[in-house]
Amino acid sequence: MPLCAQPQVILPQRHLKASVPHILSQSEASLVAWCTQHAYPRHKAAQIIRWIHHQGLLDPDHMSNLPKTLRTQLKTAFDWTPLTYSEPHISQDGCIKWLLTTQDGSQVEMVYIPESDRGTLCISSQSGCALACTFCSTGAQGFSGNLSMGEIIGQLWFARQALKTLRPEHTITNVVMMGMGEPLLNFKAVVDAVNLMMSDHAYGLSKYRVTVSTSGIVPAMDKLKEQSECALAVSLHAGTDALRSTLMPINEKYPLKDLIACCQSYFEKQPKRKITFEYAMLNDVNDHSEHAHQLIQCLAHCPCKVNLIPFNPFPGTQFTCTPMPKILKFQAILKKSGLFTTIRTTRGQDIQAACGQLAGDVLDMTPRTSAGRARRKQRQKMHAQH
Ligand code: SAH
Ligand code: SF4
Secondary structure, eight states, X not given: OOSSOOOOOOOOHHHHHOOSOBGGGOOHHHHHHHHHHTTOOTHHHHHHHIIIIISOOOOGGGOTTSOHHHHHHHHHHSBOOOOEEOOOEEOTTSOEEEEEEOTTSOEEEEEEEEOSSOEEEEOOSEEEOSSOOTTOHHHHHOEXXXXXXXXXXXXXXXXXXXXXXXXXXXXXXXXEEOSSSOGGGSHHHHHHHHHHHHOXXXXXXXXXXXXXXXXXXXXXXXXXXXXXXXXXXXXXXXXSHHHHHHHOGGGGTSOHXXXXXXXXXXXXXXXXXXXXXXXXXXXXXXXXXXXXXXXXHHTTTSOEEEXXXXXXXXXXXXXXXXXXXXXXXXXXXXXXXXOXXXXXXXXXXXXXXXXXXXXXXXXXXXXXXXHHHHHHHHHHHHHHHO
């Protein structure tokens, strides 16, 4: 049972009246361009970013080191309205989940996961997901829309502010894009957001501590390595095409041969860095010793780490989680072959905040079942009434 109250749902009126771009959707480059265009020196962009992202201020009137004319211009050139978030859901193990209401009226989720040596924020990049992986709750919802850059960075902005009150002794040291959606299908917004997370003017997070997780969109991975230094995780879940395609339909488009070739050269300019492969443990589906050997063969020439994720169940799923002794046996086979392999601790399960359980309340534009279509109709009716 969640320890917290149900989230307070507020409809996204901000988006209906906004006619200017939102300030949180401005990358460093776009603010530099704006300053130059308005005859202000470039370093003013860094100052604005510091106020917003470092200090957490969303009001130009209080940006005391900016000239009055600049503050006035900023006020009218951008939308400064705070985004809409739910009350926190707090798990018994200390995880905190919030929902962000997006411009399409969906709700997407973000989760703060405290550990003894770090604080990780898991954030979303899309409302729903079009890729329909068979073991994923977000995939079962269909796709509703891409988040804007402001809605992506806004999750970090908000969580940092909220923690100041809820857990003043905590800080966010890591961000993982492992919430809802496929980040590399929302490329520009995601790259601008992760680059801002690593900027010293904004959040100053280490490039080793900002991770994009992808199901393996190969052309976008090739682009990502040119445009960002963030860390990369790839969801693998099987060592053969035959099995992977049954779990992840995207494998038909980007099969293992292409995906692994891309991964092999991903960090060639930074040879000490390694990709993490994620592998959800699905009972009697991908967890036999033969599957471990297939995985070893698949990754034979790829510098990497493997992270085994105990499958997190959700209503309606056909899968169950591999029992822990079997996970340990699977891990032992991988380790024996020399693969560095960890097992992820499941967190936040009592508030449906664990990996793959995030479902939010998405206006599903691609319903695949009659139940999905009925849910969508019901939500549209509710939104129309407001
Ligand atoms: N779309 C991206 C990122 C979001 S999913 C991706 O697929 O990588 C984040 C991670 O959660 C992925 O590794 C995904 O495979 C895993 N995941 C999804 N559903 C899960 C479930 N029910 N149990 C455990 N892990 C799951
Ligand atoms: Fe989408 Fe990732 Fe879930 Fe697959 S695992 S459906 S890519 S969010």
